[in-house]
Amino acid sequence: MDNHLLSLPPLGLDPTLPSLDKFEERHRKQGDLVVEGFQNLLRKYDPEIARQRTGHISIGEILTIGQINSREGLMEWLHSGLLPLLKQQLTTVKLCLIPSALQTEPEAKLTLMLEVQSAIDQNLARMESAFAVICPRPLSASDRVDDHQLKQFKYYRLDDLAQKFYEVQNHTAGVFEKAYVHIQRMKLSTEQVACPPGGLDYIEYVEEEALGYIDSTIACLNGPEFDVAEDQWRYHVKSMDDILEDTISLIDPLLDWRTMLSFKDYELRPRRKLVRKPVIELMKSTSPIIKLSRLFFKKIIKHHKNRSKHLPWFTEMNSKQLECFCASAFDVSRNLVKLVQDLCKADGNRRFGEIRSHDIIQSVEALAGRLEATIHLVVIYLIPLTPESDDLADRNYFRSWFMTWNTLFILALHNFKYLARSSFDHVNLP
DSSP, X not given: OOGGGGGOOXXXXXXXXXXXXXOOHHHHHHHHHHHHHHHHHHHHHOHHHHTTOOOOOOHHHHSOHHHHTOHHHHHHHIIIIIHHHHHHHHHHHHHHTOHHHHHHOHHHHHHHHHHHHHHHHHHHHHHHHHHHHHSOSSOOOTTOSSOTTOGGGOHHHHHHHHHHHHHHHHHHHHXXXXXXXXXXXXXXXXXXXXXXXXXXXXXXXXXXXXXXXXXXXXXXXXXXXXXXXXXXXHHHHHHHHHHHHHHHHHHOTTSOHHHHOOOOSGGGXXXXXXXXXXXXXXXXXXXXXXXXXXXXXXXXXXXXXXXXXXXXXXXXXXXXXXXXXXXXXXXHHHHHHHHHHHHHHHHTOTTGGGOOHHHHHHHHXXXXXXXXXXXXXXXXXXXXXXXXXXXHHHHHHHHHHHHHHHHHHHHHHHHHHHHHHHHHTSOOOO
């Protein structure tokens, strides 16, 4: 979100300004037009509603023949023109909805919203048409193996782009809905709602989400292939920090689990502290596994950022490989959550003595397999991208770093498996 939005004035009603009941009838009728405008935009561009009808996009009426025949040109138009314009338009809508502004200048703000609605309608129609040309539905399978030379038009990337635009539409439609309800709450419409008027908190959240997806779509349209992966990795790499914090909270006797567990992952919500010593020791041994998993992705991100200006924008990965690479952080994060879940369940199992190491090790082996596949892609497709003109020692360092990391990770896995087998397969504990 733009920094200047963070410094907006308070969004509540100003008691020193005229009462909402003092709005003139002409203002309410003008408000009706604004409400109707947002409702029309919602019906027209909400993706869930749009799915239920066909033929609402007439591409030939919106785009020229030259535009239709140039997907590169449409991508640039979306990247530099249409999407940034939508950000400005949504920001204008929110500024017009500030209660104190509507109280003091109802006619001016309502007039501006009517103008912006017309501009948004035109902008979204162009965007829909452009995406219909760039990402025609249905797309070919996103796991194709024969599109490694298609650059930004690899099928996985187009599918990812289409999903991002869906989220842009979805959250933009949410702004429309919240906007017209807000006007009704402000008694600036002949049709009013029972809810009392208030600030814009409920609109701000949806708008921030919409702006975030717009930024993500802009980056995907005109950015290196690795940016697609990093965009998908960001949240899941951060979640590994939370998983590590939760494991510490489960075993540290000095920490109160009720206040220390992050609970950011709904699958790690309230759990009592572990009590069985074998499980506590196993939970401790997950720490290097989690840290090394997190370090793996952070190292790749850092390496790419430091050299992004000198690296080719596209790899030789096909869509199936690119999908595997982009989903790796999510899969690893899920495996780590499953590992912690399994240990917590084992600790509370009344038939603890019947548990065997195989029940515990499965998640670790799945995690190892997932990272091994990602390492393979890094070695085959990313490391060779380093230009020949770069310092050879730098390229060798990156390769050597991954070899060292792999050795440490194998050792951490071995220690966990050894401890699991010695705890569950050879000692029958009550």
